[in-house]
Amino acid sequence: EVQLAESGGGLVQPGGSLRLSCAASGPIFSSYWMHWVRQAPGKGLVWVSGIDSDGRSTNHADSVKGRFTISRDNAKNTLYMQMNSLRAEDTAVYYCVREGWFGESYGMDVWGQGTTVTVSS
């Protein structure tokens, strides 16, 4: 059974940078789309970024476009998120999520436990 473990969160000043990592254990990481989903304190889930199985196609929410970059290293079974020009509104728990095939459609099937990013001076 696949497990996802995020790391790299922490406290950073506005305008600063941070790199999140997500280590996947279990089979066939390289076969799946992967995503980052975030949750601000007391708020709902928001999709942030996604990357296809071989890393050639990525997409980002408008709120982070141009500041965040999702990437992956399939040889290391690891997903990344480079976060630049951080703002207070980026403060959230960031979840690493796998997108799996359910028979008729794709959906988010495996979630990590999340890593907390706090942007504050």
Added chain:
Amino acid sequence: SYELTQPPSVSVSPGQTARITCSGNALPKNFAYWYQQKSGQAPVLVIYEDNKRPSGIPERFSGSRSGTMATLIISGAQVEDEADYYCYSTDRRRVFGGGTKVTVL
């Protein structure tokens, strides 16, 4: 942009039925998924492709979709079902609903 709209809260007595709705213009063409999130924990999938339950999810959880509305139903709600519930669907973009807090008391 594509949005999914949920009621902020639903209250139900133990043993009664809770219904959580999710509305969105792209739902007629796309499946709905439902996630349960208990306080301080990561989300857990409870319904996929409108009405299918992953293994380990109790039978009291069911779902339906008709037109622009998807519904999560908890039949005979238990105290342990108290949580936030999020619908999810895609229409080129991946989108979550705003979440519904279910209170069982």
